[in-house]
């Protein structure tokens with residue numbers, strides 16, 4: 049039964065998945081399977097982009113037949129002749145006589161090398177060159193040669209009508225499509241990025257220069273979709289994936305950190321590698337580790353493309369590098385690894401040679417810095433050699449310039465100096481509210497504009513304040529911004545007593561109310577802002593109110609008083625304590641609590657600040 053996906057009204061995915069394949073290309077384990085993508089365009093002419101591997105060709109043929117309906121197949125565009133995309137071509141040309149193959153000259157040679165076909169190539173092949181086009185009705189297809197993005201005959205196709213790039217092997221991912229077709233249908237970063245990188249590094253990683261020239265072309269055209277031959281279709285996030293390809297193809301690391309690959313027969317080389325990793329982590333350097341005898345080389349190669357620093361630790365075996373490590377190093381060299389800093393650790397119970405041989409092999413790569421600092425074990429790591437590990441760490445950490453601060457921060461127990469809070473450039477405000485016939489107000493220091501459109505402010509109010517309860521109940525308030533001329537008595541009037549017991553407006557000479565009916569302070573202030581609560585957030589001791597501004601009046605051009613100005617110029621200086629008087633003074637309002645000790649949960653009865661804001665007399 050067919051299983052296709054509709055991409056657009058006239059474009060279908062007609063590929064198939066293989067979850068039984070143990071080793072892709074006979075080399076790469078694909079535990080998550082693999083998809084072979086093929087796309088069918090139904091225009092005035094019908095066009096199929098590539099076929100699939102022989103393992104899944106019958107599902108593919110069903111898909112093509114279903115998507116075509118009663119139409120014949122006019123063109124097969126062969127972008128890549130590797131048999132995982134071309135094997136079904138044999139059966140396809142049997143089923144659709146009259147089909148024309150669209151390919152380049154190199155591809156045609158490969159078709160004839162791989163297959164013996166009863167096909168009139170002279171008559172039924174359309175040979176295309178770089179930038180040639182084919183119009184199929186509504187769509188115009190542009191063919192762009194992309195040699196060595198994986199094989200020499202590779203080309204990609206750009207559909208300029210719908211701005212779709214059929215990208216052949218580029219932008220492919222290992223892994224079967226498990227119901228999803230688009231990368232944005234899955235958690236790509238978490239579940240597939242590693243496989244995307246592993247596919248790149250191992251399949252086209254060697255051909256960075258050729259990938260760069262394809263990227264140049266890709267960057268010059270508008271793209272709304274990328275359809276690769278393996279893995280997910282991309283319909284957004286193009287910048288992110290192109291940036292990854294930019295990094296990988298220029299052999300720049302994605303992240304700063306250390307990949308440690310080790311080969312250890314009896315665990316002693318592994319032990320040195322573990323100690324190195326632990327100590328690197330202790331100073332804040334990211335690490336990842338692989339036992340090369342266990343982890344497939346393709347995963348380690350992908351990791352080497354990711355990290356900035358590489359450490360290879362290998363025992364000596366048959367007077368050479370340990371087998372799986374030697375394979376890995378050869379593979380890395382073959383994949384053109386560059387721009388990395390490398391450290392080497394060797395082990396040899398009687399004649400250690402692995403370090404020298406690893407250096408020789410990697411020394412042939414471009415722009416590889418091999419650290420002089422090294423560690424040569426004789427069977428196992430000894431206490432006296434920890435300094436050699438430290439020397440490697442020092443050399444690596446020289447490339448991590450922000451580490452000193454990080455290390456110092458990590459090694460110093462976290463401490464909080466509450467005086468730091470006084471360095472904020474707070475203002476001071478009289479916050480007023482009204483509940484029934486009762487007017488009230490308090491002093492606050494946390495009010496800011498949040499947004500301009502809508503015009504919103506936020507305030508944080510201590511729950512111990514009666515004004516807080518009024519705002520919670522009525523949802524409206526006024527804020528009077530205190531000016532530098534504000535005398536200490538205003539702070540006493542609104543800050544040092546509770547409105548539950550007193551009328552804070554009893555002795556004022558002004559009677560001003562905003563349009564919301566709430567009083568405001570019109571003396572020693574420079575403006576009044578009236579607001580209506582839009583949202584509130586409970587933060588334990590305080591509630592944060594976010595409110596829409598409903599009215600505002602500028603009252604004077606005097607500068608606003610800041611917290612610092614209040615302490616320097618308004619708040620009376622503490623008087624010398626009376627002899628033998630024991631107690632604590634509130635640094636905020638000057639209230640004195642006479643006692644031998646101050647409970648941790650003590651709250652200043654005047655200004656409502658906690659015990660942390662008190663100091664001994």
Ligand code: FEO
Pocket residue numbers: 128130132133198199217277278
């Ligand atoms: Fe899946 Fe180079 O091919």
